[in-house]
Amino acid sequence: PHETHKCENEVCPxxxxxxxxxxxxxxxxxxxxxxxxxxxxxxxxxxxPNECEELGICKIVTKPxxxxxxxxxxxxxxxxxxxTKYSQTFQxxxxxxxxxxxxxxxxxxH
Numbered sequence: 001p002h003e004t005h006k007c008e009n010e011v012c013p014x015x016x017x018x019x020x021x022x023x024x025x026x027x028x029x030x031x032x033x034x035x036x037x038x039x040x041x042x043x044x045x046x047x048x049p050n051e052c053e054e055l056g057i058c059k060i061v062t063k064p065x066x067x068x069x070x071x072x073x074x075x076x077x078x079x080x081x082x083x084t085k086y087s088q089t090f091q092x093x094x095x096x097x098x099x100x101x102x103x104x105x106x107x108x109x110h
Contacts, residue, residue: 010028010030011024011025011027011028011029011030012024012025012026012027012028012029012030012032012033012040013025013030014033014040015040016040016041016042016044017039017040017041017104018041018042018046018099018104019049020046020047020049021042021044021046023042023044024042025040025041025042026041026042026043027040039102041101041102043101043102044101045098045099045100045101046098046099047094047098047099048094048095048096048097048098048099048105048106048110049094049095050094050095050110051092051093051094051095051110052092052093052094052095052096052110053095053109053110054109054110057090058090058091058092058093059090059091059092059093060088060089060090060091061088061089061090061091062086062087062088063086063087063089064084064085064086064087095110097110
């Protein structure tokens with residue numbers, strides 16, 4: 001194969017292997033994909049796509065307890081009033097640790 005390639009695209013056309021990244025490989029060599037054990041990293045830091053694994057609750061989500069907002073009446077010695085019943089659930093947020101350049105994952109828990 002030849003060493004020089006003169007076309008409109010003079011860099012590697014392959015995307016970074018991190019699933020959430022759409023950047024191109026950072027190599028300036030068009031044929032570097034033919035080299036042995038090549039990984040086409042973009043060279044940037046990436047956000048970890050996994051869910052947080054730390055102990056505790058990441059976020060409390062409050063929502064009406066039914067699909068249609070359910071109203072209830074509270075009666076006490078001062079009178080009564082209508083209110084909407086809500087329930088609280090927890091939500092796991094995405095991992096906040098960044099993946100270093102040229103790596104598929106970060107060290108430690110998510």
